[in-house]
Amino acid sequence: MAEYEIIHEKSPVFYERYERKNELQHQTHYCPGCGHGVAHKLIAEAIEELGLQERTIFVSPVGCSVFAYYYFNVGNIQAAHGRAPAAATGIKRACPDKIVISYQGDGDLAAIGTAEIVHAANRGEKITVFFINNAIYGMTGGQMAPTTMVGQASTTSPWGRRPANEGFPLHVSEMLATLEAPVYIERVALSDNKNIMKARKAVRKALELQRDGAGFSLVEILSPCPTIWKKDPVEARKWVAEKMIPVFPLGVFRDRKVEIPRIDVPQKTVAEALELCETPGQRLAPHHHGKPCTIKVAGFGGQGVLLMGIVLAEMGMREGLEVSWLPSYGPEMRSGSAHCHVCLAKERIGSPLVAHPEVLVAMNEQSLRKFAPTVAPGGLILYNRDSLPPDFAVSHARVMCLPASEIADKLGSAKVANVIMLGALLEETECMSPETAMTVIGQMVRKPELLKLNGEALHAGRVFVDHQVRVGAVSQPDGFAY
Amino acid sequence: MRQLCKGNVAVVKGAVLAGCRAYYGYPITPASEIAEYAALYIPEVGGTFVQAESEVASINMVYGAASTGVRVMTASSGPGLSLMQEGISYLCGSELPCVIVDVVRGGPGLGNIAPEQSDYFAMVKGGGHGNYHNLVLAPASVQEMADLTMLAFDLADRYRNPVIVLTDGFVGQMMEPIELQVSEVNPPEKPWAVKGTPETQNNLISSIYLEPDDLEKHERKLEQKYKLAQMLETRLETYMTDDAEILLVGYGIVSRVLRSAVDEARAQGLRAGLLRPITLWPFPSKALAETAARCKTVLTVEMSTGQMVEDVRLAINGKVPVELYSRIGGNVPSVEEVHARMLECAGAEV
Amino acid sequence: MAAVSRGSVRINVEECKGCGLCVDSCPPKCLALAPELNAYGVHPAHYAGEGCTGCGICFYCCPEPGAITVYRMPAPPRATEAAHATTL
Ligand SMILES: Cc1ncc(C[n+]2csc(CCOP(=O)(O)OP(=O)(O)O)c2C)c(N)n1
Ligand code: SF4
Ligand code: SF4
Ligand code: SF4
Numbered sequence: 001m002a003e004y005e006i007i008h009e010k011s012p013v014f015y016e017r018y019e020r021k022n023e024l025q026h027q028t029h030y031c032p033g034c035g036h037g038v039a040h041k042l043i044a045e046a047i048e049e050l051g052l053q054e055r056t057i058f059v060s061p062v063g064c065s066v067f068a069y070y071y072f073n074v075g076n077i078q079a080a081h082g083r084a085p086a087a088a089t090g091i092k093r094a095c096p097d098k099i100v101i102s103y104q105g106d107g108d109l110a111a112i113g114t115a116e117i118v119h120a121a122n123r124g125e126k127i128t129v130f131f132i133n134n135a136i137y138g139m140t141g142g143q144m145a146p147t148t149m150v151g152q153a154s155t156t157s158p159w160g161r162r163p164a165n166e167g168f169p170l171h172v173s174e175m176l177a178t179l180e181a182p183v184y185i186e187r188v189a190l191s192d193n194k195n196i197m198k199a200r201k202a203v204r205k206a207l208e209l210q211r212d213g214a215g216f217s218l219v220e221i222l223s224p225c226p227t228i229w230k231k232d233p234v235e236a237r238k239w240v241a242e243k244m245i246p247v248f249p250l251g252v253f254r255d256r257k258v259e260i261p262r263i264d265v266p267q268k269t270v271a272e273a274l275e276l277c278e279t280p281g282q283r284l285a286p287h288h289h290g291k292p293c294t295i296k297v298a299g300f301g302g303q304g305v306l307l308m309g310i311v312l313a314e315m316g317m318r319e320g321l322e323v324s325w326l327p328s329y330g331p332e333m334r335s336g337s338a339h340c341h342v343c344l345a346k347e348r349i350g351s352p353l354v355a356h357p358e359v360l361v362a363m364n365e366q367s368l369r370k371f372a373p374t375v376a377p378g379g380l381i382l383y384n385r386d387s388l389p390p391d392f393a394v395s396h397a398r399v400m401c402l403p404a405s406e407i408a409d410k411l412g413s414a415k416v417a418n419v420i421m422l423g424a425l426l427e428e429t430e431c432m433s434p435e436t437a438m439t440v441i442g443q444m445v446r447k448p449e450l451l452k453l454n455g456e457a458l459h460a461g462r463v464f465v466d467h468q469v470r471v472g473a474v475s476q477p478d479g480f481a482y
Numbered sequence: 483m484r485q486l487c488k489g490n491v492a493v494v495k496g497a498v499l500a501g502c503r504a505y506y507g508y509p510i511t512p513a514s515e516i517a518e519y520a521a522l523y524i525p526e527v528g529g530t531f532v533q534a535e536s537e538v539a540s541i542n543m544v545y546g547a548a549s550t551g552v553r554v555m556t557a558s559s560g561p562g563l564s565l566m567q568e569g570i571s572y573l574c575g576s577e578l579p580c581v582i583v584d585v586v587r588g589g590p591g592l593g594n595i596a597p598e599q600s601d602y603f604a605m606v607k608g609g610g611h612g613n614y615h616n617l618v619l620a621p622a623s624v625q626e627m628a629d630l631t632m633l634a635f636d637l638a639d640r641y642r643n644p645v646i647v648l649t650d651g652f653v654g655q656m657m658e659p660i661e662l663q664v665s666e667v668n669p670p671e672k673p674w675a676v677k678g679t680p681e682t683q684n685n686l687i688s689s690i691y692l693e694p695d696d697l698e699k700h701e702r703k704l705e706q707k708y709k710l711a712q713m714l715e716t717r718l719e720t721y722m723t724d725d726a727e728i729l730l731v732g733y734g735i736v737s738r739v740l741r742s743a744v745d746e747a748r749a750q751g752l753r754a755g756l757l758r759p760i761t762l763w764p765f766p767s768k769a770l771a772e773t774a775a776r777c778k779t780v781l782t783v784e785m786s787t788g789q790m791v792e793d794v795r796l797a798i799n800g801k802v803p804v805e806l807y808s809r810i811g812g813n814v815p816s817v818e819e820v821h822a823r824m825l826e827c828a829g830a831e832v
Numbered sequence: 833m834a835a836v837s838r839g840s841v842r843i844n845v846e847e848c849k850g851c852g853l854c855v856d857s858c859p860p861k862c863l864a865l866a867p868e869l870n871a872y873g874v875h876p877a878h879y880a881g882e883g884c885t886g887c888g889i890c891f892y893c894c895p896e897p898g899a900i901t902v903y904r905m906p907a908p909p910r911a912t913e914a915a916h917a918t919t920l
Contacts, residue, residue, distance in 0.1 A: 004839075004904065005905075007839075008888045008900070027899075032849035032895075037896055038894075038895050071897065193893060232852070233852055233853050234852055234853060
């Protein structure tokens with residue numbers, strides 16, 4: 001024998017001894033004649049020949065091959081049932097230069113994990129999937145798989161798969177080949193030596209493509225499960241040829257170079273990305289110290305109600321106050337109405353909810369009716385009309401009516417009604433300074449003509465308040481007569 | 483520099499500052515801004531953002547990324563978290579660190595998108611299968627959304643376990659000033675990770691232990707880890723508890739209302755105090771029991787039909803009466819309501 | 833006098849599960865299941881010691897990673913093999 005040379009032997013990609021196994025550490029846990037073992041050998045050989053062992057990460061599924069990590073001497077990660085392509089996505093994105101293999105059965109890939117495989121393929125994840133199609137659930141003892149064939153009996157299709165009841169077998173390779181991104185999809189069979197040699201080539205090619213960074217590759221492997229099929233291994237292999245191949249025809253379903261358009265993301269430092277760098281004018285020397293106040297702004301979505309609240313909060317922050325802004329959010333906004341709560345305080349703010357605002361800005365009648373009764377006694381209501389509705393009276397709070405929307409229209413854009421209201425609010429309450437308002441607005445509005453319009457609007461609101469003829473003026477504690 | 487920031491955005495800023503460079507998520511109100519800002523910030527600093535096909539996929543992408551040792555996160559709200567439970571159980575079983583943010587909305591079912599605190603059981607008690615715990619942090623301000631997210635990454639690495647940031651629609655949606663600083667991040671070495679390198683070739687990420695004895699050993703190890711966390715990681719805040727007769731207990735947005743309620747009560751002569759758990763798991767049972775022992779009544783306020791109150795009662799163990807005030811459906815208890823309830827409790831005591 | 837076979841195989845009796853796939857696949861039919869049982873109670877594959885061409889078919893048909901080792905006498909490389917070798 002001395003002159004013989006070894007030409008095929010156990011691949012070093014397999015552990016010498018399967019020490020993760022509790023017993024029989026020199027053989028696999030697969031049944032005699034199981035296709036998983038053959039598939040494992042083809043994969044191990046390809047990894048070895050391509051020199052990928054030290055950079056391969058193998059994701060094992062839930063199914064008979066859940067213990068693939070007993071055998072493959074590579075990095076191993078065991079994933080939940082059906083989720084291997086998602087896990088592989090997370091792995092490959094974290095380690096783009098590694099070889100990531102997702103190895104899955106038909107229950108795992110084509111039933112519970114249908115969404116994961118379709119989307120991994122569709123994103124063109126640069127992983128390789130080996131899909132073992134044995135037309136049955138092996139591990140759990142022979143229930144129907146999505147690939148079980150019409151008429152094929154299983155423990156959960158005792159009369160054979162009835163398309164009227166459970167539909168037709170799923171053709172995964174054909175289905176995935178309708179997608180844009182995959183670069184390589186082939187179906188092979190472990191039915192006889194010739195086909196095993198084709199499978200060997202396909203496995204190798206899929207891994208080569210991944211090594212070269214090409215894109216998503218999948219090899220569907222029709223594979224015998226003698227135990228559940230209740231056939232001896234030789235018969236089972238024949239059954240693959242005779243029964244499965246006619247239903248799942250072999251062939252290459254996708255083999256092309258895919259040019260994926262790239263849109264590059266501008267790279268920034270953390271401080272730049274998170275906008276933590278101070279921009280000029282952002283910090284305002286608080287030449288004016290804001291006064292505490294609780295404000296509710298309410299109106300239709302589109303009236304800039306939430307934005308006005310944000311401006312108030314931002315102003316408060318710059319004037320050295322503690323502030324909070326809390327919006328109504330979600331479908332309420334879609335249905336038309338929106339409001340927000342703004343707290344301006346000297347101390348740490350407890351509840352950011354303003355149940356009884358000191359100031360209510362009501363941009364429409366609905367908001368007036370809804371929130372006016374909640375205004376704190378002695379508070380202020382700014383109402384976006386020239387008068388209150390005839391049937392509506394408020395006795396516990398002051399009301400100032402100003403037709404902000406009309407004024408805004410005259411200025412040239414209904415959109416600045418909120419800024420007019422802001423001007424009025426600042427003029428009337430003197431809680432914060434109009435200069436702060438302009439600085440904040442200047443930060444948000446970049447276009448000069450829009451900034452000018454906003455300035456005019458703020459001014460208009462203030463002037464309106466100034467020119468108010470105050471009927472029944474009462475002297476207020478601050479000494480002003482309103 | 484102080485900047486006005488939304489709670490959900492602060493989560494992402496905190497995450498990026500903590501060195502998180504991988505985000506996998508699926509949109510849902512009121513958590514969507516977390517995905518949106520992750521999609522913006524994380525690729526800009528060289529990281530990965532993938533919008534997954536479902537929360538089932540996103541948590542398993544997190545699983546994969548965490549297996550390689552990177553700092554990774556996802557966020558969602560109740561319905562999404564329900565879908566993630568299987569993945570969370572796997573993460574715990576495989577001892578993988580990650581951060582998961584739950585911006586709680588109303589429910590069961592589709593419920594609504596308004597704030598609730600009804601995911602307490604699901605996040606604090608489990609919700610997935612098997613013997614595991616999540617570490618759960620409950621921020622009550624926008625600053626804390628960032629700070630506790632950063633802490634969450636550290637705790638996740640320290641305990642090799644998912645850490646949940648449990649917040650609600652209000653804290654997620656509101657804006658407050660925050661201060662953040664870029665500082666060097668030094669996540670611990672992760673010699674257990676699978677990185678596709680020769681050094682990590684023999685590593686295995688898995689939660690399978692077929693032999694009863696092996697699984698028992700593994701679960702006992704997790705148990706020890708959880709006991710250690712219970713010893714070392716409870717966090718809470720108290721307000722005016724020294725002389726309090728009535729102790730309010732609440733977390734998240736509710737604790738903010740309760741703080742105002744304490745001020746209100748004190749202004750009217752009622753000696754109220756507040757204990758706010760910051761860690762919901764481990765729950766600050768010991769501190770709560772000690773504080774409660776000095777009071778006459780404990781009033782737990784929750785935006786659920788009474789979930790945390792079970793832990794409050796367990797901690798106090800019958801020594802002081804524990805009452806519950808609950809608002810749900812997106813309604814937030816008001817200061818007045820809490821005050822009225824306090825008076826009732828106090829009256830019952832006299 | 834029997835000519836020395838070009839190839840040879842060694843069956844790892846401990847690892848072999850006796851599935852018979854190699855026996856069925858071997859073109860010159862030089863493999864058989866041994867009449868005696870191995871330690872696990874199966875009839876392992878057995879090479880009669882003659883007739884193997886070293887084609888390697890049994891190796892690829894066998895599901896066990898290490899059950900079969902195939903040997904061959906070195907031969908001048910054939911054109912197809914040379915072509916294959918360059919792709920490695
Ligand atoms: C969520 C979940 N559901 C069900 C199972 C049970 N289970 C384990 S393996 C399996 C099917 C495996 O079949 P397949 O993917 O075809 O692999 P095979 O065993 O045939 O190789 C099922 C249903 C599980 N582990 N997890
Ligand atoms: S049940 Fe079928 S698939 Fe599973 S190991 Fe046995 S033969 Fe293989
Ligand atoms: S190498 Fe070929 S000829 Fe030799 S035993 Fe195997 S199958 Fe038969
Ligand atoms: S194919 Fe392999 S396991 Fe099956 S009998 Fe032959 S050597 Fe043994």
